[in-house]
Amino acid sequence: MREPRELLRAWVQRSRMRSPWLVHFDCGGCNGCDIEILDTLTPRHSAERFGVINVGDPRQADILFVTGPANQRNARVLRNIYDEMAEPKAVVAVGSCAAHGGIFRGAPNILGGVGDVVPVDVFVSGCPPTPEQILAGAIKAIPLLAEVRPEREPGGGPGDHGSVHGRPGGEAKAPIFTWRDTRTDVKRASVVSRR
């Protein structure tokens, strides 16, 4: 028999991990990833079995889904949305653009991946990723919600690629799926979608 305080703590942890509410922000990619995120939330993939709800309000969300490259115009907006979210929270960067700028990388208005603006916990690779990959990304972020974590600094892109501006920032993060060349990802995605 465990102590009441320990039981309460276990219940709170369990609740936090079973109720990940999502908010979704598009930094300005091609909308491919956004369509896939919406697909992830349809009855077909039944994200609600993990307690996932898509909320329209960062103040009520636990996981921030970001798509598209960080750019001059919306880096501040992205940061604002992140800051409005209450701890415990996690960030999932969806797609190649969010990881390192994707096909927009090097354009004058592009800062790079969203990891340069907010601390990203999980990178989901693909252009666009499949709904299964996106759901796997959300599930990968769930254990991070169990406890309130100390404040985190933006840590750049996924490990081996670093960030566009040469700010390696923080420890390397392993992407949940092997990162591939964008073109390969397009091919693979098209194969998967032709079920």
Next chain:
Amino acid sequence: MVTSALAATAVPTLLVLAVTFASPLGIGLLMGLDRKVTASIQLRIGPPLLQPLYDLTKLLAKRANPADRLAAGLLSAQVVMAAGAVALLFAGADLVVAVLILGVARVLFILAAGAVESPFAQLGVGREIILLVIAEPLMLLAAVAYGTVAGSFSVAAIAAAEPPALALPTLGLTLGVLLAIALRKSPFDIATSHHAHQELVKGSTTEMAGPWLALAELGHWFEIAFVVVFIALAAARLPILAVGLIAATYAMTIVVDNTLPRATWRAALAVGWGLGGAAVIVALVLSQLLRTGGP
């Protein structure tokens, strides 16, 4: 002598308080079941049965500041008021007073939502008022119908009297509308919702986060508990009929919710007053024709 007198009043009071505080747990499970049933209609697995309780605990454990201090106070007050209204029902007190106190709780929630200047919250407030304008008169008229059948507005007397649901069968429709409004199901999900399939995704709760959203949710659960007990009261002497009535009205709201996405406030007004209002007025006329004595 004093101790026995004290025990005679203390024991029922404690019982009423215990049942009142336990009622949100029951409503949490009921809503979990609701989400399971809705998921199975959409051929999904759906969340675990305890999902609403997980959500509430998580919200309570979030590190969030209130957007507005006044709103925080009002949100706490509306939970107390709604719990008080449920406690009055369980204590067998005056039904009309209990309905009006629930109305006060809802007005406090509306004030809390309107305390911030967010345009979405303001839009949600306008719609909460539309819902209140539909629900409050319907509930009062239904209470009057109960009272006419029982000859008294006391909840205890109504529970002991001939079931109003049998005497005035059209009341069932009104009770269904009241339950749909309490659950904020389509077409009454115009003010705010957890789901993304309607006109306004976040309205009145836009600026509420963490524990403050949990308070709003808790007050809402007490409101649902009130309406469920109110429905059960229509057949309190026959528990099987009471459970059947709750199941039937709940099934009706789930079916309507899944067949009427993206309904607007006009639909809410038309269904609320057209269906629920007509049914309760027929019930009132019937009750006057059948009355054998009363208030």
